[in-house]
Amino acid sequence: MRRLLWLLPPVAVLVVFFGYPLALVLHQSFVSDDGVVGLANWHEVLASAEFRRALVRTVLLAVAATAGCLVLGVFLALVIAFAPFPGVRAVSRLVDVVLAFPSFLIALAFTFLYGSAGVVNAALGAGAVDFLYSPWGVLLAEITFYTPFVMRPALAAFTQIPGAQLDVAASLGASPWRVLRQVVLPDALPALASGACLTLLLCMNEFGIVLFVGAKDVITLPMLVYTKAIVTFDYPAACVVAVVNVVFSGALYALHRRVFAKGEGRAAVDAA
Amino acid sequence: MTPAVELRGVSVHFGRTVALHDLSLAVAPGETLALLGPSGSGKSTALKAVAGFLRPTAGRVLLAGRDVTDEPPNRRGLGVVVQSYALFPHMTVADNVAFGLRARRVPRRAVAERVAEVLDLVGMAGFRDRYPRQLSGGQQQRVAIARALAVRPAVLLLDEPLSALDAALREEMVAELLRLRAELPDTAVVHVTHDQSEALALADRIAVMRDARLVEVGPAAELYHRPAESFTAAFLGASNLLPVDVEDAGAVRLGGLRLAASSAGLPSGAAVALGVRPHRVGVRPYTGSGLAARVLAVQWRGTGYRLDLELELGHRLRAETPDVAGLAVGDRVEVSIPDGCPLVRVA
Numbered sequence: 001m002r003r004l005l006w007l008l009p010p011v012a013v014l015v016v017f018f019g020y021p022l023a024l025v026l027h028q029s030f031v032s033d034d035g036v037v038g039l040a041n042w043h044e045v046l047a048s049a050e051f052r053r054a055l056v057r058t059v060l061l062a063v064a065a066t067a068g069c070l071v072l073g074v075f076l077a078l079v080i081a082f083a084p085f086p087g088v089r090a091v092s093r094l095v096d097v098v099l100a101f102p103s104f105l106i107a108l109a110f111t112f113l114y115g116s117a118g119v120v121n122a123a124l125g126a127g128a129v130d131f132l133y134s135p136w137g138v139l140l141a142e143i144t145f146y147t148p149f150v151m152r153p154a155l156a157a158f159t160q161i162p163g164a165q166l167d168v169a170a171s172l173g174a175s176p177w178r179v180l181r182q183v184v185l186p187d188a189l190p191a192l193a194s195g196a197c198l199t200l201l202l203c204m205n206e207f208g209i210v211l212f213v214g215a216k217d218v219i220t221l222p223m224l225v226y227t228k229a230i231v232t233f234d235y236p237a238a239c240v241v242a243v244v245n246v247v248f249s250g251a252l253y254a255l256h257r258r259v260f261a262k263g264e265g266r267a268a269v270d271a272a
Numbered sequence: 273m274t275p276a277v278e279l280r281g282v283s284v285h286f287g288r289t290v291a292l293h294d295l296s297l298a299v300a301p302g303e304t305l306a307l308l309g310p311s312g313s314g315k316s317t318a319l320k321a322v323a324g325f326l327r328p329t330a331g332r333v334l335l336a337g338r339d340v341t342d343e344p345p346n347r348r349g350l351g352v353v354v355q356s357y358a359l360f361p362h363m364t365v366a367d368n369v370a371f372g373l374r375a376r377r378v379p380r381r382a383v384a385e386r387v388a389e390v391l392d393l394v395g396m397a398g399f400r401d402r403y404p405r406q407l408s409g410g411q412q413q414r415v416a417i418a419r420a421l422a423v424r425p426a427v428l429l430l431d432e433p434l435s436a437l438d439a440a441l442r443e444e445m446v447a448e449l450l451r452l453r454a455e456l457p458d459t460a461v462v463h464v465t466h467d468q469s470e471a472l473a474l475a476d477r478i479a480v481m482r483d484a485r486l487v488e489v490g491p492a493a494e495l496y497h498r499p500a501e502s503f504t505a506a507f508l509g510a511s512n513l514l515p516v517d518v519e520d521a522g523a524v525r526l527g528g529l530r531l532a533a534s535s536a537g538l539p540s541g542a543a544v545a546l547g548v549r550p551h552r553v554g555v556r557p558y559t560g561s562g563l564a565a566r567v568l569a570v571q572w573r574g575t576g577y578r579l580d581l582e583l584e585l586g587h588r589l590r591a592e593t594p595d596v597a598g599l600a601v602g603d604r605v606e607v608s609i610p611d612g613c614p615l616v617r618v619a
Contacts, residue, residue, distance in 0.1 A: 164358035167325045170345040171352040172372030172423060182371070186362045 073150030276460030282331035351420030
């Protein structure tokens with residue numbers, strides 16, 4: 001009974017600040033402007049070209065950013081783990097610092113660097129670099145910001161691989177590339193998959209970078225929620241898009257937990 | 273005959289730390305050489321230099337007469353087994369064993385045949401589809417050996433291969449390695465160990481190492497029975513080292529006792545000691561003759577007793593005897609030492 005009493009405060013906080021607003025959003029998605037409860041909002045939003053475009057754009061950007069983060073994150077983790085150079089720890093910590101920044105700061109830095117009045121264009125001549133206000137600008141900013149989310153678990157996994165395994169693999173005649181493909185990456189796969197799931201989830205929900213870059217025609221699901229709710233005051237439509245976004249996020253989070261648990265389980269068995 | 277492995281003045285330094293100093297050794301095809309020494313003696317460093325895992329600071333490494341000092345491990349064609357087995361955890365037993373063959377682009381059919389052959393050789397044919405985590409320590413060790421042998425290496429490097437196993441399993445694996453050895457008559461084996469019984473059982477020759485240096489190298493039996501250095505005598509068989517005076521070329525004096533011991537081969541004027549193995553020390557109740565000693569400790573060890581003694585001359589020694597005949601701590605006893613114990617140089 002005492003235990004149940006201790007549970008009450010956190011549960012109350014969750015219900016008031018998280019459950020209730022979410023339920024309200026869900027409820028609102030089924031209520032039309034004239035107060036009728038039904039699926040009319042859902043039909044209208046899901047059938048709209050605007051929603052489909054936003055959905056496709058969101059998924060494409062998130063998948064591309066995740067792929068970019070995987071390539072860059074794995075490369076950086078490999079260099080830091082297996083080709084140590086003077087100052088490697090400083091570089092590793094510097095990458096960690098990026099994790100502490102708000103995402104819009106990267107977009108702001110990109111604007112200073114590559115914006116129409118940025119450093120690069122000032123140096124090379126106006127219009128020399130013109131990618132920032134396109135999907136490529138958003139993609140590059142997301143890759144820059146989210147790469148540490150892949151690099152960190154990859155680095156942890158790489159440094160746990162016993163050096164003797166790599167030595168023995170090489171002694172058996174394997175080239176460094178084969179050792180990487182057949183020993184290092186398969187061993188780190190659960191960690192990489194977990195990092196990729198988390199990055200995909202965060203990229204799907206990314207709002208600050210997209211808003212700050214202000215790229216033309218880059219409307220993602222979070223941006224669509226913002227536009228519907230704040231710009232056009234179409235709350236029911238905003239709620240429908242928000243619910244879709246939440247479902248995607250929930251599914252990706254469940255996948256992340258599953259992959260993470262699998263990796264942990266395997267590590268525990270291997271250590272036993 | 274060209275040695276299968278040759279180290280010529282190999283040194284390995286890590287900054288100011290000397291891990292290996294000026295090691296020169298050769299291993300003939302079909303020979304087993306044990307590198308024996310305590311932790312930090314440089315034996316594993318020497319093996320890593322042969323395998324290519326470490327680049328020597330000085331000296332050359334040759335395999336079958338070919339200088340491989342600057343070649344990476346994947347071009348040396350060696351088989352390596354390490355203490356931790358280092359099996360690839362995400363691969364089955366068969367895939368682990370096939371790894372080296374696939375790296376050498378051996379045709380698929382030949383890979384399958386060779387994998388079956390070596391798994392059969394190490395008695396693991398029934399485990400080909402298991403993962404390393406599903407195997408015991410001894411089974412993992414067999415797979416690691418099979419993986420190293422699969423590529424038919426001319427040289428097999430074993431780095432403390434049995435030290436992660438419990439005592440009973442280690443005994444079993446020593447017998448297994450001896451059997452394997454007989455089936456690989458042309459393979460040179462370099463076996464790193466800190467266990468003298470393992471070295472004596474498996475090696476044709478033993479190289480004793482200490483503080484990054486080679487102390488002594490020779491045939492196993494010769495090194496055991498006639499060590500030249502006090503460290504070898506103490507490390508290989510736990511000899512008591514008793515300082516003696518050389519009377520002539522064939523005798524020494526220990527207190528009032530004159531013992532036959534050859535000083536041939538020892539430099540004149542060098543400090544020498546008599547190496548007496550504990551099981552060769554005789555102990556009986558004091559009768560008034562011989563070397564008098566006092567019992568410091570008595571340990572029963574199942575098959576016999578271990579006695580720690582202090583000679584009245586001032587030296588301590590250890591004796592192993594099947595029976596103590598009522599001796600107890602503090603008793604005065606008489607110690608006898610047989611003729612023919614080796615004289616060793618004291619470093």
